[in-house]
Amino acid sequence: MEKEESFSLEKGDANLELDDDGKPRRTGTWITASAHIITAVVGSGVLSLTWCLAQLGWVVGTTFLVVFAAISWFTCIMLADCYRSSLNGARNYNYMQAVKTNLGGLKYRFCGIAQYQTLVGVSIGYTITSSISMAAIKRSNCFHKYGHDKECHTLNTQYLIIFACIEIILSQIPDFHKLSFVSIVATIMSFAYSSIGIGLSIAKIAGGAHPNTSLWIPSRTDISKMDQMWNTFCAIGDIAFAYSFCAVLIEIQDTLKSSPPENKVMKTATTIGISASTSFYMLCGLLGYAAFGNDAPGNYLTGFGYYDPFWLIDIGNLCIVIHLIGAYQVIVQPIFAFVENWNRKKWPESEFANKRYTIGRFTINPFRLVWRTTYVILATLVAMIFPFFNDFLALIGSTTFWPLSVYFPIEMYISQAKVRRNSFTWIWLRLLSFVCLLVSLLAAVGSIRGLVVSVKTFKLFRSAS
Template structure:
């Protein structure tokens, strides 16, 4: 049976086909876990980092990137240590870990934060993918008709096309079957980030004057003090969201094969994944700011124009599309697993829910087919209904950074290690958590302000590029 059907799985744990918990043998390695992490971390958020650094400047921008990288790595190692409970039993999801160490009430709060964020991310990815698809069409339009042509077109057909593809891919039973897809997606993220870096270097080499600053875009006729404040908060939110992958960390760790302790392998994968991600973030953000200065666009690939070399920008957008196809699955698989596990426990005798059928070597489930299809349709419709949904995603990302990336890992580690209250270790961990809470609140405020501005021009089902 699938992972979601673990409650009715059978098998001898001593068999070579099963792990110590009676589930089918896990096959994940540090390489596949790193690929999952890179796929989850290096999302379309990398494209906005030049804009974020333009808001913060040469000093605060790189410091913010480095700080979020270190914090995310540190708290991820704490979370990795909590995969197994103190009795040695496995925790299969983030919520299971929270329940094991902190109790049921906090498990509920964790679930709300985690799954709300995951749903928001999948909707945001639907929008972002369609924008990249349209960008390819527009670049050819500009190339054919000239740079003055508007070449505007609706994103909706491309959102629907992405949804149809995700309905098919969503039939992959669980996280354990996503390794190849994640590796391909990770390669794509390297590709479009490298293209952006290369184009930035080329633009810098061309010369020309671009205005940059140690403190970012200066206050003046085009930037009020209030707007500068909101943009700074929003920039912090973009950076925080760019590093958020804790909501799928436990699910990734649950794919690692037995043998070497899972937390040791996961820590290696986390260090590799975050190090690689930070390197690309720094290069894209810093070189993008150097290339465009204070006029850095929200998507720095579009800043090179949809013009020349149009074919290279097209390749970058194709890579973004392929990457987000895989990233969508990485973020929605925990949602699928949660609903299917709950359904199995609620109706264990219902054959519609529990039975699987083998078709040409593939395991198919009518329940999985119907419910996952409905979920993809739901995210697709919302992506078309709210063309500014990225503002919601920014808010969700900011709101989830503190509880999922910082608060719960720290509190669970304190509970696991039985760290005394008001000891040195306890105090500095609480200080770190408090600082991150303040940053999250400020980032959320910036996202809310952007959402209010977007609502002023809101038109349902009117998403245009």
């Protein structure tokens, strides 16, 4: 039987030298942390950025990309200092624990709701995106074989099931310590499909594409002013989703070696991760908008703005699937760890919760097997019920960007640094938080409205690409 009191996600073998908290020595570096961040950041959000630019125009769209990147970087730098307690240097193993240490119980509960809503929502979003990319591979080959005029629609359900089966197996990876290789592969894949999208956009522009683009928010004639307004809000939510990785930042930081100090290494990794991600976001979004203009598809590798070369489209979508397989695990590990640690504390004598069985090179825990399998199945069922790419991503981004990426980091910084109330720093930090709250609320309204409209015409379990 084994007892584990820590919420830590980074564990090694028992014979390794111990860290200052009595846990096996952590081995993470700025390289692995950067890989985890890029894996978490450059996900399905990049695929919708061309559509976002088409709703916002050159100036507004680019401004939101830069502003969200700057805010995410700034608040993550503050959040990195919350890994250790300012009083005694004790580690906070996860985001919720950092909030509890710095802000107390009530905000701790609010944080738990916001964080796990984010992680659950992102895992569902990744499931939706992966199935669409799998279906896009089949559609691409269909278009190549029968011509671009053929509809080539295919149901997504079978691909959702395939993705779920893969994640059920990978979900038995016990913790973040075992995910470094998965994250590195996923990072390579994210750069690969982003590069393919950039290359295809450049080729389309060089081929003489001259679509209609707008300097400011486009004035459309194909939809009503009200619909255009909702699409604008939804696009803002999509951009917010593209930077929603703060929920796992503390967990990633808990994988780092103690020397040099974790906060310094994490700040370096955060700067590298957000800089690299933003560079790709700008290239994908701006070049994609230049290639497609105001008629850009919702997902620029699966919406078939591109048809040829079909094999390159297939490779790009395959890279998306491989990346999201790994990104899914980075996102759900905190959920798994929280439930499993709570379960072990609640029933420390339970063999079902604590006993492990060795089968060859693999170690199986009955509770972990049942719980993680159940989670993947439930997330997949929700993805089948609400398979709406842009609106779903916008809802996740709009409802979680403010609390996790802005509010809690700012509040913890004010508490740790003992910022004097009504001082200049206190006022502008609170003003930043308030403005981000307003933007998030507008984006949430737009995404909810989009989901309501989509559900009216949707047939349950009959999602098609």
